[in-house]
Amino acid sequence: MFAQAPLKSGRGRWETVEVDAILLARGLSKSFRGIQAVDGVNLTVRRGTIHALIGPNGAGKTTCFNLLTKFLNPTKGVITFNGHDITRRSPADVARLGLVRSFQISAVFPQLTVLENVRVALQRKRRDNFAFWRSDRVLKKLDGRAGQLLEEVGLEGQSSHRAADLSYGRKRALELATTLALEPELLLLDEPMAGMAVEEIERTADLIKRSARNRTVLMVEHNLSVVAALSDEITVLARGHVLAEGSYATVSRDERVIASYIGSGHG
Amino acid sequence: MSATAESNAATKPPVKATAAASRLWGFGVVALLIILGPVVVYPVLLMKVMCFALFAAGFNLLLGFGGLLSFGHAAYFGIGSYVSAYAAKAWGWPPEAAVTAGTAAGALLGVIFGVVAIRRQGIYFAMITLALAQLIYFVCLQVPFTGGEDGLQSVPRGKLLGLVDLSNDLTLYGVVSVVFFLTLLLVSRIVHSPFGHVLRAIRDNEARAISLGYKTVWYRLAVFVLSTVVCALAGAMKAIVFQLASLTDVHWTTSGEVVLMTLVGGMGTLFGPLVGAAVVVAAEFYLASIGSWVQVIEGGIFVACVLGFRAGIVGTLADFGRRSIAARQGASARAAVN
Ligand SMILES: Nc1ncnc2c1ncn2[C@@H]1O[C@H](COP(=O)(O)OP(=O)(O)OP(=O)(O)O)[C@@H](O)[C@H]1O
Ligand SMILES: [Mg+2]
Numbered sequence: 001m002f003a004q005a006p007l008k009s010g011r012g013r014w015e016t017v018e019v020d021a022i023l024l025a026r027g028l029s030k031s032f033r034g035i036q037a038v039d040g041v042n043l044t045v046r047r048g049t050i051h052a053l054i055g056p057n058g059a060g061k062t063t064c065f066n067l068l069t070k071f072l073n074p075t076k077g078v079i080t081f082n083g084h085d086i087t088r089r090s091p092a093d094v095a096r097l098g099l100v101r102s103f104q105i106s107a108v109f110p111q112l113t114v115l116e117n118v119r120v121a122l123q124r125k126r127r128d129n130f131a132f133w134r135s136d137r138v139l140k141k142l143d144g145r146a147g148q149l150l151e152e153v154g155l156e157g158q159s160s161h162r163a164a165d166l167s168y169g170r171k172r173a174l175e176l177a178t179t180l181a182l183e184p185e186l187l188l189l190d191e192p193m194a195g196m197a198v199e200e201i202e203r204t205a206d207l208i209k210r211s212a213r214n215r216t217v218l219m220v221e222h223n224l225s226v227v228a229a230l231s232d233e234i235t236v237l238a239r240g241h242v243l244a245e246g247s248y249a250t251v252s253r254d255e256r257v258i259a260s261y262i263g264s265g266h267g
Numbered sequence: 268m269s270a271t272a273e274s275n276a277a278t279k280p281p282v283k284a285t286a287a288a289s290r291l292w293g294f295g296v297v298a299l300l301i302i303l304g305p306v307v308v309y310p311v312l313l314m315k316v317m318c319f320a321l322f323a324a325g326f327n328l329l330l331g332f333g334g335l336l337s338f339g340h341a342a343y344f345g346i347g348s349y350v351s352a353y354a355a356k357a358w359g360w361p362p363e364a365a366v367t368a369g370t371a372a373g374a375l376l377g378v379i380f381g382v383v384a385i386r387r388q389g390i391y392f393a394m395i396t397l398a399l400a401q402l403i404y405f406v407c408l409q410v411p412f413t414g415g416e417d418g419l420q421s422v423p424r425g426k427l428l429g430l431v432d433l434s435n436d437l438t439l440y441g442v443v444s445v446v447f448f449l450t451l452l453l454v455s456r457i458v459h460s461p462f463g464h465v466l467r468a469i470r471d472n473e474a475r476a477i478s479l480g481y482k483t484v485w486y487r488l489a490v491f492v493l494s495t496v497v498c499a500l501a502g503a504m505k506a507i508v509f510q511l512a513s514l515t516d517v518h519w520t521t522s523g524e525v526v527l528m529t530l531v532g533g534m535g536t537l538f539g540p541l542v543g544a545a546v547v548v549a550a551e552f553y554l555a556s557i558g559s560w561v562q563v564i565e566g567g568i569f570v571a572c573v574l575g576f577r578a579g580i581v582g583t584l585a586d587f588g589r590r591s592i593a594a595r596q597g598a599s600a601r602a603a604v605n
Contacts, residue, residue, distance in 0.1 A: 069478065095480035103478070109471035112464075120468040121479050123461060129481075130489060132462040133453075139461060182479060 022047040022186055022216050023068065023099070028077035029240075030063055037063040039240035041077075045186070045233075050208070050217045052227045055237035056260060061220045062104050064237065065190050068218075069101045070094045081186070098185035102192060104220070106171040108178070110164035114155055117163050117174055118146040121181035149177040152207060169196040173204065180211055187211070189219040193226060205230060228252075236260075289588070290455065293538045297451065301444045310440040311508070316548045317447040318505040323528040323540030324454050325497025330526075331535030332458055333490040334470030338393045338522050339400025342380070343495040345407065345517030347373040347502030352419040352512035353412060362425045366446075366503040373499020374492060376403070381491040385484060397519065404517045418513030422506055443504060450497060455537055457493060466490055498525075527565060531572050533579025542580050 023045040030038040038060040045051045053061050066072040068079060070091040079087050081099055089097075109117050122142040128134055150156045153173040158166065163174060176192060192208065193201045205226055208217060221227050227234065228248045236243040236257050244254040251257055304313045322344050329335050351369030354360040360368065384395045407413045414420070424439060426432050457463055469476045469483045476483050506512045515521060524547065532543025547565065554561045576583045 071474070071478075090482075091477050092480050092482045095478055100480075101478050103475065107472055107475040107478075109468045109475065111471050112467060116464065120464055120476075123464065124480050126461065128461050129465050130462050130486075132457040132460045132489070132493065134460050134462075135456070136459045136461060136464060139464065178479070 019044060020047045021045060022082060023218070024078075024080045025064075025068065026078045028064070028067055028079065029075045030060075030067055030072060031075050036240050038067060038074075041237070041240070041242055043068075043235060043242070045216060045218050047216055048212075049232040050212050050219070050230050051233045051235065052231035053218060053220045053235050053237060054222070054224070054227060055243070058239075059237040060240040061237055062190055063240075065101060065188055065220065069099060069188060095182070095184075099188065100179055100182050100184035100186070101188035102175050102179050102190055104190040104194070106168060106175060106195075108163040108166075108171050108174050110162070112163055113160050114150065114163055114166070114174055115143065115146050115159040118149050118178050118181050119143065121178045122146060124182065146181070149181055150174075152180070153177045154203060169200045172196060173200065176204065176207065183215075185215055187215055187217045187219075189217065189221075191220050191222060193221065193223055201226065289585075290537065294451075294455075297538070297541065298448065301448065305437065305440060310436045312548070312552055314440060314443045314508045315505075315552075316545050317443055318501050318508060319525075319528065319548055320541040320544040321447060321450055321501035321504070322498050323525050323532065323544045324451060324537075325494045325501060326525045327529045327534055327536075327540040328454060328457060328497065329490055329494035330529055331539075332463065332466050332470060333487060333494070335388070335487065335491070336393050336526070337384075337396040337491075337494075338519070338526070339380075339396035339398070339403075340495075340498050340525050341517050341519065341521035342400035342403040343373040343377055343498040344502035344505075344521060344525075345512075346376050346403065347499030348506040348512040348516040349407060349413055349419065351503035352422040352506040352510075355425060355507065356419055356422045357412070359423075360425075361428065362507050363428060365425075366500065366507060369503025369506065370496060370500040373502065374496045377492045377495025377499070381488050381495070385488045385491055397522070400517070400519065400522055404514070404519070407514060407517050413512070413514075416514065418511060418515075419506075420511055422510040422512065424507055424510060439508065443508060446500075446504060450500060451537075451541075454497060458537060462486070462489070527569050529579075531568060531579055533582030533585075536579070536581045536585060539579050539581035546580070 021044045023043070025041060025043040028038055028041040028043070029036070041060075041064060043064070053064065055061055063072065067074050067077075070086065070089055070093075074087065077087070078085065081094070081097060084097070086094055086097065086099075095101075109120065112120065119139060119142050122145055123129060123139060128138065147156060147159065150159055153176055155170065155173055155177065158170070163171065166174060172192060172195060176189070179187060179189075189208070193204055196204060201223065208219070209230060211217075219231075231248065233246070234248055234251045235245050236251055236254070238260045243260060244251050244257050301313075322340075326337070326340050329337055329340075347369040349369075350372040351365045354368045355362060355365035380396070380399045384392055384399065387395050408415065424434050432438065465476070465481060465486055469481065469486055473483050502516060505516070528543035528547050529540050530543070531546055532541065533539025546568070550564060550568070551561055554564060572579060578586060
């Protein structure tokens, strides 16, 4: 109940101030057999920003992502992307509109090579994907761009390795390269740096920053120093509710945020 | 000069090139076996191997490259067989027309059953394909034109294009070999096409493929239908070769047999199903004298494969080959450095 008040004042602010919102969620809710995983979440992602979604384990961050990308259907609520209502669209449609996500548990195509992983994303926009009679030599045209993307994440030396043989951190990097291959307008990253070594984290943070120059990023991240360094706007989620919103400075001073983080052992 | 070439090879292992080369070798070996085979083995037995090899290759498209396990592929093999036999026998159609009719019937059934089954996955998909195949079995048992328990016997082999008499086993062998080889090339092309790449991505991680914007259901349906077409063609040819279509063709044990062949040979490999079909058909033929023990032996092979060689015969050999190539490249890289 105590989360009600700030939500209302929050909504008031959104409705009066004109913002260029690329993604809007209103009253987003999802329950799993009576458990309210996401409960009346309002989210406004401004175009061109890096927006972080943080919160303790089980707060509902991944569920939010699943709702926004339509991998789950909300029990209640409305989602708009670039002003279009996408609440009832399919996940593939949403991806085609330019809202592309990564997964919390590393999601690569394990039996494909590193190069093929990226290429299959580049291939999406081709018109001959059902052409079972055509030779795959036509895909060679995509190798150049795929190589560039792999270079950006430092995987150029491993392009012919099977994705299954990569280390966990390298798989995350490959996943990022694959996601960027689609040139999404809005990038949703679910803990892109989980399992990465320190120098990989730096490189990935750098890449996210660079790729955010011409797109919007919404990311879930537990590493608070990364969040502080990268994000323009932060939404804190706890038990399915929005706890606080604003810049890192605002949010990190919020008592309820501090309390919820201490309460769940994040300190 | 040679040192730089070697170190290039070492820094960038030519996985693609070796894969294409070994595929070429594979086709060469198949062609050679087809040509030399009749010298040592009965042509009719070899034709049986080829029909079942095509059946398994079609099934493997779905299982190995689509990641979908169907327990009802006898339905398409059987429909191909019955329609082809009926067209040749009752309507007196020439063999090429009869086989085409059988294949088309299988394709039609594949589209209808595919639409019903494809939204399910895993065990539910296996169950629903089995249920649909049982439906076809009972239809074949009941309707008058399948000949019931007797099946359709003494189907005429006829004359190919009205010219070539197929009653001679060796002539028929030549024709079956050509169809077999061309279909194998088609299967290989499907696997190595833009479509094949998307398919493998979906098999590996469907949620990820969806998140990239692929409408995966359509790809799964497409590979299901392609698979049923190849299986129906195999059944249709089998009916002409053995001049017989019977309830065995649509029986669930035939669905099980094709799973066995594919797993024994190596699912997800191009030539695995051929090897698996050869092993199973040969076992049934040469061990026929010991009666129902054959099934026990088949079961034993199956268990051995599942426990010992997960990748099947061809998959295990390919892994071995890859490892030795990698070892050699490692050695040459070290040589280049020294
Ligand atoms: N498919 C599901 N079925 C049932 N309950 C679920 C399901 N998915 C999530 N939940 C529950 O919903 C709540 C929110 O989970 P979610 O994965 O969204 O949290 P999160 O914020 O991403 O946590 P983490 O930081 O651990 O990734 C949890 O209590 C979880 O157990
Ligand atoms: Mg999560």
